[in-house]
Amino acid sequence: MGRRHKKSGHKKSKGRPQSSTEYSDGGDEQEGIQENDKVFEIQISDIMGRFITSTRKILPGEVILSELPIVVGPCADCGAQCLGCYKSLDNGESGLVRCECGWLICSKTCPGIYTPLGHTQMECSILRNSESAKAFNTENLSEIGLHLQAIAPLRCLLLKSGDTKNFEIIMAMEHHNDIRKNISQIWNTNQINVVNRIRSNWGLTEYSESEIHTVCGVLEVNSFEIGRRSKVRGLYRTAFLISHDCVPNTNHVDDENYKLTIRASKEIYPGQAITLNYAPTMQSTLKRREYILNNKFFECLCERCSDPTELGSYFSALICPKCQTGLILCEKPICFESSWSCNNFPKRCVGYNMSARSMELLLNRISQEVEKLGCNDIEGMEAFLDRYKNVLHETHYLNFGVKVSLSQFYGKIDGFLIHELDDNALERKIYLCKEVLRIFDVIEPGYTRIRGVTQYEIHAPMMIQLTRRLTKKSAISKSEMKIKLKEIVKYLSEAKIILEQEPAESPEGQMGSAATQALLQIKDWEKIVGNFSHAKFPEKRL
Numbered sequence: 266m267g268r269r270h271k272k273s274g275h276k277k278s279k280g281r282p283q284s285s286t287e288y289s290d291g292g293d294e295q296e297g298i299q300e301n302d303k304v305f306e307i308q309i310s311d312i313m314g315r316f317i318t319s320t321r322k323i324l325p326g327e328v329i330l331s332e333l334p335i336v337v338g339p340c341a342d343c344g345a346q347c348l349g350c351y352k353s354l355d356n357g358e359s360g361l362v363r364c365e366c367g368w369l370i371c372s373k374t375c376p377g378i379y380t381p382l383g384h385t386q387m388e389c390s391i392l393r394n395s396e397s398a399k400a401f402n403t404e405n406l407s408e409i410g411l412h413l414q415a416i417a418p419l420r421c422l423l424l425k426s427g428d429t430k431n432f433e434i435i436m437a438m439e440h441h442n443d444i445r446k447n448i449s450q451i452w453n454t455n456q457i458n459v460v461n462r463i464r465s466n467w468g469l470t471e472y473s474e475s476e477i478h479t480v481c482g483v484l485e486v487n488s489f490e491i492g493r494r495s496k497v498r499g500l501y502r503t504a505f506l507i508s509h510d511c512v513p514n515t516n517h518v519d520d521e522n523y524k525l526t527i528r529a530s531k532e533i534y535p536g537q538a539i540t541l542n543y544a545p546t547m548q549s550t551l552k553r554r555e556y557i558l559n560n561k562f563f564e565c566l567c568e569r570c571s572d573p574t575e576l577g578s579y580f581s582a583l584i585c586p587k588c589q590t591g592l593i594l595c596e597k598p599i600c601f602e603s604s605w606s607c608n609n610f611p612k613r614c615v616g617y618n619m620s621a622r623s624m625e626l627l628l629n630r631i632s633q634e635v636e637k638l639g640c641n642d643i644e645g646m647e648a649f650l651d652r653y654k655n656v657l658h659e660t661h662y663l664n665f666g667v668k669v670s671l672s673q674f675y676g677k678i679d680g681f682l683i684h685e686l687d688d689n690a691l692e693r694k695i696y697l698c699k700e701v702l703r704i705f706d707v708i709e710p711g712y713t714r715i716r717g718v719t720q721y722e723i724h725a726p727m728m729i730q731l732t733r734r735l736t737k738k739s740a741i742s743k744s745e746m747k748i749k750l751k752e753i754v755k756y757l758s759e760a761k762i763i764l765e766q767e768p769a770e771s772p773e774g775q776m777g778s779a780a781t782q783a784l785l786q787i788k789d790w791e792k793i794v795g796n797f798s799h800a801k802f803p804e805k806r807l
């Protein structure tokens with residue numbers, strides 16, 4: 266592995282910066298952002314190609330850019346979905362309705378029919394004239410996904426005559442054809458499902474094979490997965506320039522019109538690269554690097570990937586089976602074949618060594634156990650943590666994923682509803698939330714969705730604990746109560762700031778409103794304890 270792709274990393278830009286006005290591909294027409302408000306400029310590096318850096322200090326929560334997509338369409342691995350609004354048709358709820366081109370839609374009144382980011386009139390007539398719907402059996406919904414694979418590439422190609430400026434922007438995006446054409450699994454699949462379909466089945470020979478492979482590559486490398494309804498991807502004229510880092514400094518959200526908003530999660534200094542994580546944050550270095558290599562076609566050499574401890578999060582660490590005190594860490598994490606050994610060696614541990622292959626097999630086996638855990642099965646999850654407490658580090662990514670679920674499910678599942686939790690279970694939820702916040706401070710710091718959700722989650726058990734102590738008349742002084750209330754307000758206030766940025770109708774957006782309500786209610790406690798905003802947290806003893 267690893268050899269077929271070029272090496273990459275965060276090498277400082279070599280070329281001169283391109284200001285946004287110099288960016289002739291249309292990046293200067295940023296929607297909603299005035300030219301002189303722009304907080305970023307485009308730079309070019311030998312390793313990363315184009316990327317953006319900040320032109321001034323950007324504060325946490327500040328909008329860096331916000332834009333509508335150029336193209337929206339089904340993801341390559343989608344199931345059956347409506348061509349207009351992308352609603353999933355897998356559940357059969359909506360029955361099978363056909364557009365006049367023969368393809369499936371959610372209903373005759375679908376709001377996405379004949380709209381620029383849905384099923385356009387042009388697309389409809391191409392699909393109808395080529396009798397394309399005759400090629401699939403509408404009873405077999407899984408087969409439709411294969412045909413839908415060619416829709417987003419078709420929509421890119423249609424811009425060639427319909428919107429030349431955006432077509433040029435798309436064709437100038439990174440496609441990695443040089444690498445992708447040597448990966449037969451990718452290239453041949455695209456040849457059959459996209460190139461042949463568009464050229465032979467739909468008769469669009471005006472698009473060359475290489476042009477079609479290029480838009481496939483552009484979509485694979487640059488598109489954002491968006492929407493809440495099913496698997497949908499969008500290409501954006503500026504956001505694609507954001508480079509990757511496994512500890513990103515931005516987060517993003519898209520709304521019902523597919524508008525994408527990128528915000529700073531933490532302070533970004535002038536000249537610093539503006540980054541997002543292309544890989545799943547809650548995976549180990551090995552898995553993230555594999556994902557990036559196989560999907561974005563470069564090797565990540567970021568600080569988190571280069572550090573065997575993953576910046577002290579110990580996300581990939583095992584407990585040494587020999588000495589039980591040392592940790593098994595990867596010797597050279599940016600090398601896929603690197604072996605793993607005990608960090609106690611040679612002091613106290615005679616030495617424990619594991620090959621990359623043995624580690625992979627072990628983790629695959631344990632992952633299968635995690636996948637089998639029911640999402641409501643709190644007892645099963647706790648039993649898993651207990652079973653592996655002498656094998657996986659307490660914040661190993663496999664443990665941590667389970668802990669994130671537990672931190673949210675305690676209080677929500679039948680038999681574990683918040684008021685039914687005993688004192689130990691309340692304490693457990695608080696402990697888990699704090700651990701989740703501590704680790705996310707390292708791997709995804711700042712104002713992020715998970716931080717907002719966890720801060721909201723922690724307030725309820727803390728409030729109940731406080732009420733119970735008060736009603737049970739367990740010894741709790743007024744000053745201790747004030748400190749607890751102040752801590753709860755701190756969590757809720759940050760949760761409110763973060764979650765109010767989410768779409769109001771989303772579960773996170775609703776949590777944001779609930780945080781606002783909770784903050785109002787908590788004011789009533791002043792009647793009991795007096796003003797607590799000046800309460801001092803006890804100093805931590807070293």
Ligand SMILES: C[S@@+](CC[C@H](N)C(=O)[O-])C[C@H]1O[C@@H](n2cnc3c(N)ncnc32)[C@H](O)[C@@H]1O
Nearest residue numbers: 273274313314315439487505506508509561563
């Ligand atoms: C979404 S594009 C970003 C824009 C692209 N650099 C361009 O010039 O069009 C993603 C590609 O940028 C490059 N890239 C982004 N982040 C990188 C990083 N941290 N290290 C190396 N290459 C990176 C890789 O080639 C990757 O496939």
